[in-house]
Amino acid sequence: MIKIIINWLALPYMYVSIAIVLFFLTIRSRKLWTGKAGGLLLLGSILFLAYSLTDEHFRGLVTRPDNVPIVMLLFAVGFFVWFALKQAHENDERVMQGKPLDEVAWKDKVFVWPNLVYTELICMVVATIVLVVWSIYIPAPLEQPANPSSSPNPSKAPWYFLGLQEMLVYFDPWIAGVLLPGFIILGLMATPYIDKNPKGNGYYTFKERKFAITIYLFGFSIMWVLLIINGTFLRGPNWNFFGPYEPWDIHKLVPLNNVNLSEFIYVKFLGTGLPKHWFFREIFGIALVVGYFAVGHWYLAKKLLKRFHDLMGPVRFHLMAFLLLVMVATIAKMYLRWTMNLKYIIGISEFFFNI
């Protein structure tokens, strides 16, 4: 019974929505869970993992040698997000009480030998032990020899690219595989030049950098890590979607009748049939995309984030706004696909230009 509910909760739009809500809840209520509640949460998730391991399909997935690091990633990200926010919260409390930051209280210089060198040594020893034990217990997998004429189903990219492979469901390869990763790298590189907030340099804090930290953690935990989990555990044969306790059935049939925006408008709504020329066919989509970015930039700069606009200057601000709008649009497109089977907003297959 629980498994049926969880399989249902694990449908893409369900669990992504839940994750997004949970994300903002945790950010809001960091006071609560950076304390004891965090420990309870960890205990709960371990119990959940233990319970899930009783399911044969789930066990088979999670204990696949190459999937073990992904389970570790999940717990590591959870732990370190908690650990960073806990220190941030403690510092924020200290500032409110007029006490110095924890880092300031410990700012005295000490000798690197032994204080740092020993810590590093211990870290190295622990890492070595972990790697050796891991290697003894889990042999590196090797499948059948490469065979160009038989592709496995599902064919998956290496796990750290699964978020991008997931994007292939919603976008053509030039967006999923080229544009989006390009924006991620560009955005990361530009971060120090975009973020003009002088506060929070060299210590943990949340209050002084609410916006930056929220965006970063959202991008990392939801858009990157969650989609990796999704790609590893919930995507089965034909890249179909499967609940965590649902066996991977190659013959699972998912009706695929995705519809372009142009068809929605001309065929379903106006009932006139598609215009011949691509420009008239796609005019609504083009207007929607251009309008989204134009209004988005205007609204962010003049209303929602006016404060930042004045602080950062137009170039920085619009670069940031653009990246932000792309991120939001990506999620929006995913939801449109899940709820309305929308295929392309702009579909000019004449030039391989589909959005």
Place this chain on the structure above:
Amino acid sequence: MPGLKDVMESVKESQVWKSVARNPLPSNARTRALAVLNNVFLHLHPVRAPQSGIRLKYTWCMGGLTFFVFLVEVITGILLMFYYRPTVEFAYADIIDLREQAPLGLMRELHRWGAHTMVITVWLHMMRVFMTGAYKPPREFNWVVGVVLLLLTLLLSFTGYLLPWDQLAMWAVTVGTNMARATPFVGYEGPGAALLKLGDINLVHSADDVRFALLAGRFVGEATLLRFYVLHCVAIPFVATILMAVHFWRIRKDGGISGPM
């Protein structure tokens, strides 16, 4: 009978010991400073640093761990290279030999799990740097160097994926590189590629686009294996090592580990 202490004493007095260690064992301020200054590896560190930055709580030692796991990869990788031939004929069989014949048959495991670990630690390191705002002035550029290192880490892992030449390897790389053919203008299925033509001749087609350059062919094959092998064992580690040197140098030049102003 001389006790253990006396033996230790005379070892420490011997010419051999002195020539190697140069300094007395660190016990006071002077010798601790010397221990760090006179050692080529340790002198990456300053002699003294603020305790706030040294505590495990602050850095999680994540950058250090990433570097350490990188070294593990270099060492195990060199050992693997003794056994592995990057050809369609031998690659797969050599991997089986590594498991069944090679002494200390853990090297492949260490190398593979180490690679996964490095990807995870580099992400966590980046998160730590972000959460402490350590990319803010004067450390902006070192963050940029870090982003390139992140990319190189992923590429190292990706190129290594192909080398066992099993089904997983071949198809993961096929899926991964398929996207390249849709690169705008330079991929033959990318938007804009069709515009690049001279008269009737397409300039960008499946035998000269970026995917072809990556794979050294239109499919994942023998030439791809060699290309990925060279990238994985020589080219990317070479660039990554240089960038790590820059990264570490810049940490010192940017004023050491970050901390409140």
